[in-house]
Amino acid sequence: MENALEINGLYKHYDGFALQDVSFMLPRGVVMGFIGENGAGKTTTIKAVLNLIRRDAGAIKVLGLDNIAEERAVKERIGVVLEDGCFLNTLTARHVDVLMGKAYQSWQSEQFFRFMERFGIDRNKKIKDYSKGMRMKVSIAAALSHGAELLIMDEPTSGLDPVVRDEVLDLFYDFMQEDSHAILLSSHITSDLDKIADHITFIHQGRVLLSEPRDELLDTFGVLRCTAEQLSALEPSAMRAKRIGAFGCEALVRRDSVPANWPVEAANIEQIMLFLTRGEEQR
Numbered sequence: 447m448e449n450a451l452e453i454n455g456l457y458k459h460y461d462g463f464a465l466q467d468v469s470f471m472l473p474r475g476v477v478m479g480f481i482g483e484n485g486a487g488k489t490t491t492i493k494a495v496l497n498l499i500r501r502d503a504g505a506i507k508v509l510g511l512d513n514i515a516e517e518r519a520v521k522e523r524i525g526v527v528l529e530d531g532c533f534l535n536t537l538t539a540r541h542v543d544v545l546m547g548k549a550y551q552s553w554q555s556e557q558f559f560r561f562m563e564r565f566g567i568d569r570n571k572k573i574k575d576y577s578k579g580m581r582m583k584v585s586i587a588a589a590l591s592h593g594a595e596l597l598i599m600d601e602p603t604s605g606l607d608p609v610v611r612d613e614v615l616d617l618f619y620d621f622m623q624e625d626s627h628a629i630l631l632s633s634h635i636t637s638d639l640d641k642i643a644d645h646i647t648f649i650h651q652g653r654v655l656l657s658e659p660r661d662e663l664l665d666t667f668g669v670l671r672c673t674a675e676q677l678s679a680l681e682p683s684a685m686r687a688k689r690i691g692a693f694g695c696e697a698l699v700r701r702d703s704v705p706a707n708w709p710v711e712a713a714n715i716e717q718i719m720l721f722l723t724r725g726e727e728q729r
């Protein structure tokens with residue numbers, strides 16, 4: 447089966463910022479965490495996938511379809527949740543149901559209202575009177591109620607409390623019970639990604655620095671705390687990034703390239719992201 451998403455050589459230039467040769471692949475059956483610091487280019491990439499901005503170069507396939515030439519077919523088969531919410535504040539969940547029914551051939555009202563009941567959301571109340579968590583749940587419920595195979599979400603859990611975040615992650619988990627489904631999820635909340643992401647794509651200053659299965663990433667890299675002398679004795683290829691402080695050095699290292707008796711600790715996604723963003727890069 448074709449990949450859920452393939453981005454090849456995506457370029458987009460703004461004044462003071464550019465996406466440069468962004469390429470990665472999201473296979474079906476996979477939840478991809480799309481991470482990077484503020485302004486790294488996550489939303490710009492997602493907007494290019496959704497054909498909301500004009501790209502300068504590159505090719506994007508969504509569920510095997512060209513995202514521009516076959517835009518209508520693509521829209522029907524993906525669920526989208528954007529950072530700033532998708533619906534007007536004066537609408538109620540009932541209105542959302544009517545609008546979505548017009549927008550999607552395969553809209554499932556019953557499914558949508560089952561979600562509303564599960565979340566205890568009053569279908570007659572206006573969106574502006576919902577809490578932030580409820581608004582996000584309505585957006586996610588809408589994205590999940592038209593038989594989408596791929597969910598594309600820009601920071602769906604940001605600003606939500608840990609209990610609501612967990613409920614939302616449960617929804618994603620349910621969605622992924624179907625093998626052909628996939629999720630692209632941009633997030634700053636690395637603990638959510640620790641729970642749900644199978645694959646991590648990390649973007650920094652408009653370029654993809656890595657795109658790998660999460661377990662491989664965690665197996666490959668570790669954090670070494672050592673002296674400057676020890677650090678300089680290390681093979682350059684063993685080190686991906688380093689930070690040198692007054693009291694010693696820390697380096698993100700390839701575990702298998704460091705002498706076995708050196709103290710290398712497991713790294714989590716947040717540490718890897720911080721090293722690659724703020725550490726002195728070693729290529």
Ligand SMILES: Nc1ncnc2c1ncn2[C@@H]1O[C@H](COP(=O)(O)OP(=O)(O)OP(=O)(O)O)[C@@H](O)[C@H]1O
Nearest residue numbers: 460461462463482483484485486487488489490491
């Ligand atoms: N329409 C635009 N015109 C000019 N610059 C833009 C435009 N949209 C985005 N940018 C710039 O592109 C850069 C990347 O922004 P983007 O929203 O893609 O980052 P992000 O990784 O999603 O960040 P965040 O995590 O803060 O949402 C930023 O410097 C932003 O100012």
